[in-house]
Amino acid sequence: MELIEKLQWRYATKAMNGQKVDQDKIDTILKAISLAPTSSGLQPFEVIVITNTELKKEIQKVSWNQPVVADCSHLFIFAAWDTYTEARINRVFDLTNEIRGSKDERLENYRQKLLSVYPQRDEEENFQHAARQAYIALSQGLSAAAFLGIDTTPMEGFEPEKVDQILNLREKGLRSxxxxxxxYRDIENDRLVDQKKVRKPIDEMVTFIN
Ligand SMILES: Cc1cc2nc3c(=O)[nH]c(=O)nc-3n(C[C@H](O)[C@H](O)[C@H](O)COP(=O)(O)O)c2cc1C
Structure with a gap:
């Protein structure tokens, strides 16, 4: 299948059949998520991957009781940093120096610039910024799964504070x-399986300026 065919094939699945997704495919989706671009390359989020049945059911209760939460194979929770700290920023710049095996003056200046702005900024603003990066990675995960013929449902329909409590995320400096x-889609029970995809005409979305 070509790119567009695969993106056309995916849809926000409403019922899954409980079939397990192989670990190597989950690893590929996670790799794609980690390869997503993020602002300043900070990757300010973590992903909690849940297969435990009881835990999925517990999270379903605070997720508008959506069936896929319990019936999926793996539930990915994107948890963004609650704020930017010096340590979190330094870790990424130090890692860059380590991997590239050199210190780049421009990069060091950029590190200082971020250190002079982000840690002092309002925590909520920092969290919202970090969460936006997690959404970019989510999108990459959705596309990667479609490429592998695996179904997904992106979900905001849950109570973040309650999920944070269940997973003890706040203690780790994270917020879902x-x-x-x-x-995998439940062909028998998903009302959306055969529904046509709905998108506004492209020209309502795009303006070309030559
Ligand atoms: C950030 C985000 C949150 C969403 N939350 C939910 C959700 O909680 N439950 C759900 O069934 N679908 C959810 N959706 C799916 C959208 O309704 C769906 O992507 C949209 O209607 C377009 O349909 P398609 O993805 O099937 O093409 C969400 C999508 C996004 C991107």
Whole structure:
């Protein structure tokens, strides 16, 4: 299948059949998520991957009781940093120096610039910025799964504070912002299986300026 065919094939699945997704495919989706671009390359989020049945059911209760939360194979919770700290910023710049094996003056200046702005900024503003990066990664995860013929549901329909409590995220300096159920569509029971995709005409979205 070509790119557009695969993106056309995916849809926000409403019922999954409980079939397990192989670990190598989950690893590929996670790799794609980690390869997503993020602002300043900070990757300011973590992904919690849940297969435990009881835990999925517990999270379903605070997720508008959406069936896919329990019936998916793997439930990905995207948890963004609650704020930017010096340590979090330094870790990324130090890692860059380590991997590239050199210190780049421009990069060091950029590190200082971020250190002079982000840690002092309002925590909520920092969290919202971090969450936006998690959404970019979510999108990459959705596309990667479609490429592998795996179904997904992106989900904001849950109570983040309650999910944070269940997973003890606040203690780790994280806040849940979006979820992705991963599995296989339940062809018998998903009312959306054969529905046509709905998108506004492209020209309502795009303006070309030459
Ligand atoms: C950030 C985000 C949150 C969403 N939350 C939910 C959700 O909680 N439950 C759900 O069934 N669908 C959810 N959706 C799916 C959208 O309704 C769906 O992507 C949209 O209607 C377009 O349809 P398609 O993805 O099937 O092409 C969400 C999508 C996004 C991007």
């Amino acid at each position: 912002c979006v979820m992705m159920a991963v599995g």
